[in-house]
Amino acid sequence: MFTVFRMLLMLIHLSCDLFAAFYNYCMILHRKCIDIWYNDNLRTETDMLTRVAKKMKNLPRHVVIIFGAKEDTICDCVRIIGWCITLGIPYISFFDISGFLVQNENLLKYELAKRRPDLVEHINWSKPNAGFTQNGITVSKLKTRISLLCPLDGKQEIVSLTKTLAEAVVTGTIKPEEINIDLLNEKLNSRRIPDPDMGVIYGRFCSTYGVLPWQTRITEFYTLPLHNTLSAKDFTYLLEKYSKCEQRYGK
Amino acid sequence: MSWIRDNALNWFQRLAIRILRTGHIPKHVAFIMDGNRRYASKTGIEKIEGHTKGFDKFAETLQWCTDLGIQEVTFYAFSIENFKRKQEEVNGLLNLAEQKFQRLLDEKDKIRKHGLCVRIIGNLSLLPQNIQELIAETMILTKEHNKGFLNIAFAYTSRDEITRAIKDVIEGVQNGDILSEDIDENLIFNCLYTNYSPNPDLLIRTSGEVRFSDFLMWQISNTCIYFTNVLWPEFNLWELLNAIFYYQRCYSDIQKVMKLQNVKQIMQNSRQSTYIDKLLHKRQITLERIYLSNI
Structure with missing residues (x-):
């Protein structure tokens, strides 16, 4: 009996896989047609984004993009950065599980300068753990801060903070009873970046992949299909969903 | 309603479960039971009535998980943030919890028969004394059971849990049980409330x-x-089966990601393991003290 059931389950899985593959193929085709029809270019993309941004009352302040599977993420990053700057989203973080982006930071900067030289002056690359200092220069437009994250920025950050605090307790600079959620929150936020409001998961399955466990407790997570290239439309669709959601903060 | 329900599935549902069970079944499933109040306003019943319906659904889900062969389940019942709700609702929820924990103790023979180990994870000190006593008694009574594990997050938030773990680690360093260099991810993990459980x-x-x-x-x-x-009181077996089916479809990718994340059992040095034993023992004593204060 077990074998029969097992075969049945495998059959169901197979038909689901086939259906999903067929559906994805149709979606890709559909997109190609739309692209040709509308002759999608940067100009219309920017127009659409500005239109959407005006319409929405609630834009996220900090978006974190989570790459759970693919390696070649540079092009997607460049495009997302472009959209966020157009929309006026002040903080973007990119996280990937293999640490690819952190290792290839220079490549990303180079690609960005090559493809979208107009954006460079709007970007502030944030260095992990380097306190944010306001320099006296007045900038006409606020810069978007971009952070690149790897798994080490999550739990490892908490581990190092624990070590620092343990030493501080032993030397007597801090009392054990002074350690509470607020203190930890302040120390873990040395970059002075607000906690992410919106997380976009770009992976084969829905998971946080270990992105910032402390900071993402009330982040709204959305998933994007992996099979087709990310378009500005997909992104605005998620933003629309985000702007409709309502946080209750436990109440 | 009872914690342990009788099986009330029809032949078709039982068949679906048997088919699904031939594939990968998650060992540990966690639930965020959300939507009781929205369900109440949708169906025009009192809020607390919605929460009662939510409890019934929880008991039902527990039975389905047993049928599916899921060894461990964790339910998010009450968050520390929920204390911010209106006093009336908080009191209602706490009364409901008290009733249900009392009910669980009344059913201890049934629980023993099923070998169900019940653990409540959360900051117990925030709860009224009588609920603390009931929780302590439940946990002590079912401690040795090992056929199924039920964790209930009550007065819980992750930040509170992590903060407490960090404080425990630091106390260990301060008392000289462990050294600063012994602090690692695994040590913090072992100081969390969930240290007995594998990750969901x-x-x-x-x-x-x-x-x-x-x-x-x-x-x-x-x-x-x-x-x-779906709202929690409307959650049904097919939703659960669908979730497990989704898990099965993702199974190979999850394994790949775990490999990439380098998830493995990390060897503990003797200082770490001695300290963890000491800490768990201390927590057990605290629990017993709460329990004994009742007698």
């Missing part, structure tokens, strides 16, 4: 919300997430 394989959140509301943030770094739009 699957997390299900109902009611269409797509956030974690400070639930098991440390533990879900490679958990498969399933968000569903």
Whole structure:
């Protein structure tokens, strides 16, 4: 009996896989047609984004993009950065599980300068753990801060903070009873970046992949299909969903 | 309603379960039971009535999980943030909890028969004394059971849990039980409330919300997430089966990610393991003290 059931389950899985593959193929085709029809270019993309941004009352302040599977993420990053700057989203973080982006930071900067030289002056690359200092220069437009994250920025950050605090307790600079959620929150936020409001998961399955466990407790997570290239439309669709959601903060 | 329910599935549901069971079944499933109040206002019943319906659904889900062969389940019942709700509702919820924990103790023979180990994770000191006593008694009574594990997050948030773990670690360093260099991810993990449990394989959140509301943030770094739009009292077996089917479809990718994240049992040095034993012993004593204060 077990074998029969097992075969049945495998059959169901197979038909689901086939259906999903067929559906994805149709979606890709559909997109190609739309692209040709509308002759999608940067100009219309920017127009659409500005239109959407005006319409929405609630834009996220900090978006974190989570790459759970693919390696070649540079092009997607460049495009997302472009959209966020157009929309006026002040903080973007990119996280990937293999640490690819952190290792290839220079490549990303180079690609960005090559493809979208107009954006460079709007970007502030944030260095992990380097306190944010306001320099006296007045900038006409606020810069978007971009952070690149790897798994080490999550739990490892908490581990190092624990070590620092343990030493501080032993030397007597801090009392054990002074350690509470607020203190930890302040120390873990040395970059002075607000906690992410919106997380976009770009992976084969829905998971946080270990992105910032402390900071993402009330982040709204959305998933994007992996099979087709990310378009500005997909992104605005998620933003629309985000702007409709309502946080209750436990109440 | 009872904690342990009788099996009330029809032949078709039983067949579906048997088929699904031939594939990979998650060992540990976590639930965020959201939507009781929305269900109440949708169906025009009192809020607290909605929460009661939510409890019934929880008992039902527990039975389905047993049928499916899921060894461990964790339910998010009450968050520390929920204390911010109106006093009337908080009191109602706490009364409901008291009733249900009392009921669980009344059913201890049934629980023993099923070998169900019940653990309540959360900051117990925030709860009224009588609930603390009931919780302590439940945990002590079912401690040795090992056929199924039920964790209930009550007065819980992940930040509170992590903060407490960090404080425990630092206390260990201060007392000279461990050295600063012994502090690592694994040590902090072992100081969490959930130190007895493997990380969840699957997390299900109902009611269409797509956030974690400070639930098991440390533990879900490679958990498969399933968000569903149904309100918790409307959750049904097919939703659960669908979630597990989704888990099965993702299974090979999850394994790949875990390999990439380098998830493995890290060897502990003797200082670490001695300290963890000491800490768990201390927590057990605290629990026994709460229990004995009742007698």
